[in-house]
Amino acid sequence: MVTLGRSDLDHQQRLLATERDRAERLLNAVRLVVLVLLVGAALAYAPQLPRALNIVNASLLAIMLSWTLGQHRLFFQRERLPPWLSVTNSIVEITALTALVAAYGVAYSPDLALKAPIVAAYFIILAALPVASTTRMAAWVSALVVLEYATLLMAFLASGRLVTVLSPVAASSSGAVSPLDEGAKILLLAGAGAVATYATHWQERLSRRVSEAARESEQLQARLGAGSAADLGGEARGQPTIAPIHFHRPGVHFGRLEERPQGGLGDGRPPVHHHQAHIAPPGQDQRLVWVGR
Numbered sequence: 001m002v003t004l005g006r007s008d009l010d011h012q013q014r015l016l017a018t019e020r021d022r023a024e025r026l027l028n029a030v031r032l033v034v035l036v037l038l039v040g041a042a043l044a045y046a047p048q049l050p051r052a053l054n055i056v057n058a059s060l061l062a063i064m065l066s067w068t069l070g071q072h073r074l075f076f077q078r079e080r081l082p083p084w085l086s087v088t089n090s091i092v093e094i095t096a097l098t099a100l101v102a103a104y105g106v107a108y109s110p111d112l113a114l115k116a117p118i119v120a121a122y123f124i125i126l127a128a129l130p131v132a133s134t135t136r137m138a139a140w141v142s143a144l145v146v147l148e149y150a151t152l153l154m155a156f157l158a159s160g161r162l163v164t165v166l167s168p169v170a171a172s173s174s175g176a177v178s179p180l181d182e183g184a185k186i187l188l189l190a191g192a193g194a195v196a197t198y199a200t201h202w203q204e205r206l207s208r209r210v211s212e213a214a215r216e217s218e219q220l221q222a223r224l225g226a227g228s229a230a231d232l233g234g235e236a237r238g239q240p241t242i243a244p245i246h247f248h249r250p251g252v253h254f255g256r257l258e259e260r261p262q263g264g265l266g267d268g269r270p271p272v273h274h275h276q277a278h279i280a281p282p283g284q285d286q287r288l289v290w291v292g293r
Contacts, residue, residue, distance in 0.1 A: 016207060017080075023132035024086050025076060031089075032068050034124075035061065052107040060100045067092060086132050090141045093125050098148040102155070110156040111163065111177050119185070122149065126192045130199040138200040142193025149189060153182055 042057040049057075071089075075081050097118065104113035122145050129138040156162040163176035171178035 016204070017083075020086065020132045020134075021081050024081055024089070027089070027128060027132055028068060028072060028076070030128075031093075032065075035065050035068060039065075050108060053104065056100065056103040056107055060096055060103070064092075064096055087137050087141070090125065090129070090133070090137070091144065094122070094141070094145055094148060097121050097125070098152055102152055105152075105156055105161070109175065110159070110161050111175050114153070114156070114162075114177050114182065122189055123192050126189070126196045129196040130203055133200050135197060135201040135204055138197040139193075142190075142197055145193060146186060146190050150186055153186075 039061055042054075042061060045057070046054050071085065075085060100118060101113045101116065104116055126142060126145060129141060133141070157164070163174075164179055165171050165174065165176045166178060166180065168178040168181050170176070171181060
């Protein structure tokens, strides 16, 4: 295994940063598409929702569309995006989602807010983390998701407006929520965050292994090139070239091939090189075999 030097590690970090930069640009385009779809969903829901909830939807969507289009105009013309933009996008998305659910609870009812389909968007945010995040950032953002949702749940409980029943079946048919359901949501968010963090770490480790393999291949090609040049030089001088080859086969022991030139001393003929192999005794472990040409 080849050990990477400081210059190799720096090159690897620059390569990862470049790929994350490209991924962040792609994610912003995906973010815009998702927001457009949410606008369509808000319009479809609008006739069936109270005016207060429609105002909440319109306000949060306007803020997120402004942020998405604004960062494209401010930063995406540069060669490199600011390093803080990726983590800022994750914080903005999580906090906007938490604010939306909280606004649902304040404007209408906490049980409606916690049962709203938009809560599933937390998992979409976590799923995107391995694309453009570092392992540390993925772990931090995953913890933030769990913290914000748990804090929101505690705030609803403390307000006295959230009715709870232990049975999930009874909660599904009434204006209440089950602590078992909400606890399961928190555990699922924590599990999804752990998976996203591990996937990010695995991606970084895979990138390091690919870099090491590429470096090892370059060094091997350089050695083979140097060996070929030496062989050509030896043949040009009329000398036999000898190269060591290592064999390792369990239960088989090789000795040393001896090269014995014959002829060519006074009869005008070129020397002929014969090779003789000696098999090492079973008790010895000689793995170096000399091959002459």
